[in-house]
Amino acid sequence: MDFIIFVLLGAVLGLIFAAYQINSVLKEREEDxxxxxxxxxxxxxADAFLKRQYKGVSIFFLVMFVIFLALSFLGYVSIFLPFSFVIGGFLSGLTGFIGMKVATNANGRTxxxxxxxxxxxxxxxxxSGSVIGIVVVSLGxxxxxxxxLVLSYYFKDLAExxxxxxxxTNIVTFGIGASSMALxxxxxxxxxxxxxxxxxxxxGKVEAGIPEDDPRNPAVIADNVGDNVGDVAGMGADLYESYVGSIISSCALAVSAGLxxxxxALPLFVAVLGVLASIFSTFFVKVKEDASQKNLLKALRKGTYISGIIVALGSFFIVKEVLGMENIGIYFSILSGLLAGILIGYFTEFYTSDSYSPTRKLAETTKTGTGTLIIGGLSLGMISTAIPVVIVSISVLISFILSGGLKDFSLGLYGIAISAVGMLSTLGITLATDAYGPIADNAGGIAEMTNQDPEVRKRTDALDALGNTTAATGKGFAIGSAALTAxxxxxxxxxxxxxxxxxxxFEFAFDLSILNPQVLIGLFIGAMVIFVFSSKTMDAVGRAASEIVVEVRRQFKEIPGLMEGKAEADYASCVDICTKSSQKELIPIGIIAILTPVIVGLVLGPNGVAGLLAGATITGFSVAILMSNAGGAWDNAKKYIESGVLGGKGSDCHKAAVVGDTVGDPFKDTTGPSINILIKLMSMVAIVFGSLFLHFSIF
Structure with a gap:
């Protein structure tokens, strides 16, 4: 019991630090x-969007609460599940809400x-970004x-x-609420x-030829709102789910491994060490005036590397103290995951930053038009999947072998699970380097809309450009950890x-041979559902964007003096359109994630579900990387051209790059990041409904 008090103290310390950072940000003045x-x-x-989203999602949670409660009375799921489902969803949403409130109070101050x-x-x-990172890990x-503590008290009469x-057994199902809210x-x-x-x-850019974030554009406020609700609130809920999922899965596998x-306790100790390391390393992130992109990136890397080194060194002593030298191989599993996360981040940066050749070569393709740019971006995204897949594969193999998997298969699985904890242990600082980007982006938009001195926009643009790289790195990091957690x-x-x-x-034994028709069909369905999900999310963005295009054109045409800057645009209408459109699409997409494993389980049985989860994980991992990196490269190719090369802003190359960026936007910020949640949520649903599969499956 003593170890859990230590864990709770670590969480409380993190929340106190987050409160200190919030207070520090709010002391800054918005002078204008x-x-x-x-x-x-x-x-x-942003507040209006979250209010409407949480109101709609609460209906879904209420329905699922009733279903889980009924199943618990029938004995198919734990009595704790309905309540943990709601609490997990609430905390996942809370991390996003706190992050968004801090971000929207920090943009003008920036x-x-x-x-x-x-x-x-x-x-x-x-x-402001560090608040989001520390709140996510601390609340988790x-x-x-x-x-x-609750479960330990409830089962207090049992032997240890x-x-x-x-x-x-109970705690492994607790992530389903967080996964649902994150999705x-x-x-x-x-x-x-x-x-x-x-x-x-x-x-705005392509048709009217006005600058980005121009106040004459009716969609410009909605665009800035979107940075907060998608890249801050959505990302906070997403990574809270990843973090909690990695820890509870390794805790559950510790029992079957005989530990x-x-x-x-071990993954919880490592997580607390990560919180402390993240807090400490935030104080090392600073730059000098007129710093280059390389120096800015170096400043952020300094924070993440210091945190990583602390976790790498400290984890050795934690494993030695908790499990003894006979299980020291598990330390190398943690190290393997930590190193894999750093490497995935580096190679994501290589493929998406305009400091390297892939994105610069992509920008060159705009000389021959939009078509070649789209082809080049897709090609870049495809080839960029190779190295992360190899990295994760090697990490899995090393984690399995060094943790003792060759002698004890269950111990090897525990090693794989705890490598995901190692990868996410520095999430507090890693998420901070990602979350600051949307805040800097908003700050640049505000500078443009309020006609600040060009030097102000130059500074915010430098931070925003770096934010694109760190955001792509953060997504690659999240996708890699999702694969290990899945x-x-x-x-x-x-x-x-x-x-x-x-x-x-029950008389049941797994037959996971690829020649088993149940497994084979499950693999096919698992791969297919990734593409169906991707199609639905991409199509949703396309339909909502079409409505915005029509509305912006209408205002340009019908509001006298708008294009001359003598009248103010109706910003609220675009915010309302985006809010309504995003909410309308949620339930069908959520149903795909929830019902697919249930239907497959009831028809094909537990073997079929195992195939489904494997197919979805393998396919989803590659597709998510493809979309995230292609989208990031298209975005940074546009910014590379805007820096003055290939004709700069307003040139034919720039117009082609803007179109490429619009294609990449849903790739990198909607579909790609959502896939990693999908594969984990389906796994959680499969675990929760396992009893039903055994009782009612056709096979």
Missing amino acids: EKIKSISRKIREG TSAAKKSLNDALRVSFK LLYIGLSY TERIVKIS FARVGGGIFTKAADVGADLV SIKGF LAFIASYKDSIESIAKNGA
């Missing part, structure tokens, strides 16, 4: 009334800080720690070995932000089914 006015409009739009210096602007925006640990089995937040926010972004660019309470969940699913069968006296 125009800045305050625009910032307030963005804040009101603009004001940029009047003073580049370092001041970085300091304000990065502090708090949730797991309190869940353990039996009690920890019961706790781990809705990522998809809903992604549809909103990219509909606004695409609509604003196609009419009992010590193995259960593998751990598949192992947990197998353990769960075998445990249910044993306790319920």
